Amino acid sequence: MQTDVLVIGSGVAGLTIALKAARFANVTIVTKKEADDTSTTKAQGGIASVLDDADRFEYHIRDTLTAGAGLCREDVVEVIVTEGPRAIRGLIDMGAHFTVAENGDLDLGQEGGHSHRRIVHAQDMTGREIQRVLLEAALRSDKVHLLEHHTALNLVTAGTLSGTLPEHPSEDRCLGCYVHDTKSGEIIPMLARSVVLATGGAGKVYLYTSNPDVASGAGIALAYRVGADIANMEFIQFHPTCLFHPEAKSFLISEAVRGEGAILRTLDGRAFMEDYHPMKDLAPRDIVARAIDSELKKKGDDFALLDITHKPAREIIERFPNIYQQCLDYGFDMTKEPLPVVPAAHYLCGGVLTDLEGKSTIPGLYACGETACTGLHGANRLASNSLLESLVMADRIALSLEKEWDSLASPPDDEIPPWDPGDSVDSDENVVITHNWDEIRRTMWNYVGIVRTDRRLQRAHDRILMLKKEVEEYYWDFKITRELIELRNLVSVSLLIVRCAMERKESRGLHYTLDYPEPDEAYRKDTVINRRKYMGKQNAERRM
Numbered sequence: 001m002q003t004d005v006l007v008i009g010s011g012v013a014g015l016t017i018a019l020k021a022a023r024f025a026n027v028t029i030v031t032k033k034e035a036d037d038t039s040t041t042k043a044q045g046g047i048a049s050v051l052d053d054a055d056r057f058e059y060h061i062r063d064t065l066t067a068g069a070g071l072c073r074e075d076v077v078e079v080i081v082t083e084g085p086r087a088i089r090g091l092i093d094m095g096a097h098f099t100v101a102e103n104g105d106l107d108l109g110q111e112g113g114h115s116h117r118r119i120v121h122a123q124d125m126t127g128r129e130i131q132r133v134l135l136e137a138a139l140r141s142d143k144v145h146l147l148e149h150h151t152a153l154n155l156v157t158a159g160t161l162s163g164t165l166p167e168h169p170s171e172d173r174c175l176g177c178y179v180h181d182t183k184s185g186e187i188i189p190m191l192a193r194s195v196v197l198a199t200g201g202a203g204k205v206y207l208y209t210s211n212p213d214v215a216s217g218a219g220i221a222l223a224y225r226v227g228a229d230i231a232n233m234e235f236i237q238f239h240p241t242c243l244f245h246p247e248a249k250s251f252l253i254s255e256a257v258r259g260e261g262a263i264l265r266t267l268d269g270r271a272f273m274e275d276y277h278p279m280k281d282l283a284p285r286d287i288v289a290r291a292i293d294s295e296l297k298k299k300g301d302d303f304a305l306l307d308i309t310h311k312p313a314r315e316i317i318e319r320f321p322n323i324y325q326q327c328l329d330y331g332f333d334m335t336k337e338p339l340p341v342v343p344a345a346h347y348l349c350g351g352v353l354t355d356l357e358g359k360s361t362i363p364g365l366y367a368c369g370e371t372a373c374t375g376l377h378g379a380n381r382l383a384s385n386s387l388l389e390s391l392v393m394a395d396r397i398a399l400s401l402e403k404e405w406d407s408l409a410s411p412p413d414d415e416i417p418p419w420d421p422g423d424s425v426d427s428d429e430n431v432v433i434t435h436n437w438d439e440i441r442r443t444m445w446n447y448v449g450i451v452r453t454d455r456r457l458q459r460a461h462d463r464i465l466m467l468k469k470e471v472e473e474y475y476w477d478f479k480i481t482r483e484l485i486e487l488r489n490l491v492s493v494s495l496l497i498v499r500c501a502m503e504r505k506e507s508r509g510l511h512y513t514l515d516y517p518e519p520d521e522a523y524r525k526d527t528v529i530n531r532r533k534y535m536g537k538q539n540a541e542r543r544m
């Protein structure tokens, strides 16, 4: 199968690129499940952008740099912030309905870390509205071909075809991707002039996450395997309060509940935030997440309690109708009893290292959205900057492709050979997949979570390396399924997070370690890793 631009993922990043590239190219989008099963759909708060007369680009830039704790790339921050308003207008022109104030202007919300009101939102379902408008446009376009239930398995580069990674990624070229059709089980070689990774985050490497099940870090694992540079994987943002319930999985209890007076308590009823910060329960998100984690680890409890029962029931129901109802559905009446909560992995700041045109270090391979590390977020993401980054960077990638289209125009000489299944057989032991998946997520949660130490990281490293070997063997011996692809990516991405965390011997932004509790100027730089560093270049088997 051949296409001009192959986009992997159908969230805000993938869909925006597809629509923009459809101006001059045929685009194929492959997506793991249904097209709207994305983090984008779940985004609640909104998109940050300077649209109010009292606001200034320099204020938004300053807020982003402050959150990023010395690691943001200032040129990237400036470009993304200043191109924001145009991106928002583009969405409105396409038919997105954002909430407006009484005077007809956009209603701009305020969020933690922002010095001005600048959050464009569609009530508390902003992502759903963005996904709707983009997906409808993609489905209308006769230049965009959408393949649901198709999972990217392995990228193909000139290096992987020849069996040797070149000395430097810039000497390689991405030629396409092997894609697994979930329904038929077939593996399709797809040849493309350029490939864009837009596979979202990797929250599923952790036991508790706000991310949907599709967030298994695929783009990062795929890019790493073919030798692209990956950066800053140690910076994982945790949301402090996710409902603790086996079925709720990823239901967030908004931080606004604490804003309205809810108190965090241990299981014996002790309010503990005063031990951690003068602002108690209103302390910044990372401090609250760290405090809960510390209390859970100290006592061995599974969850903490979020208590707002001292407020009048009517007030709670009026202010939080959705949260109240959802909790009730799970068996908790928050007006009468405290809610069980745990922190949850929420956003990955690191990813495939790109420049301001979304180019990875391998020619022909781009990355956009949560999969990418552009340098916007540095060591910590400012709230609502991620949808903004996806929109602006998608536009820039499409412009870059258009500009270079003629030089990309001739199809690559190489053909991708059909997938070689080797001697693999159907697995009769799927329990191995679920068991390993569970073990990875628990190991990551316990040892590479919110508070780290050298010893915990080393323990996680050794354990995950063993799991990786086991998963690799399984991968070679048995027929490929989507679950196996996800497990393999998950174990690779976990190892990347651990390795990046081990390299950073300081605490900065979202990376906090008890062994080095302060920032250190010597580490004010990105953590960049690639496959060559760990495995040498003679390691590009055809069936990677």
Ligand SMILES: Cc1cc2nc3c(=O)[nH]c(=O)nc-3n(C[C@H](O)[C@H](O)[C@H](O)COP(=O)(O)OP(=O)(O)OC[C@H]3O[C@@H](n4cnc5c(N)ncnc54)[C@H](O)[C@@H]3O)c2cc1C
Pocket: 008, 009, 010, 011, 012, 013, 014, 030, 031, 032, 033, 035, 037, 038, 039, 040, 041, 042, 043, 044, 045, 046, 047, 048, 126, 127, 150, 151, 152, 153, 198, 199, 200, 201, 210, 211, 212, 214, 215, 216, 218, 219, 252, 346, 347, 368, 369, 370, 371, 383, 384, 385, 386, 387, 388, 390
């Ligand atoms: C609960 C929640 C609330 C949030 N709220 C906000 C907010 O208010 N503001 C904000 O700016 N950000 C918010 N975020 C973050 C933001 O939503 C995401 O960073 C952003 O939507 C990521 O977009 P994306 O296109 O990169 O990835 P996604 O939207 O996650 O899309 C990824 C796509 O890749 C596909 N995929 C994955 N692996 C493969 C594979 N191997 N093969 C084929 N397809 C694959 C998936 O199926 C999916 O279609 C929130 C996130 C969550 C989870």
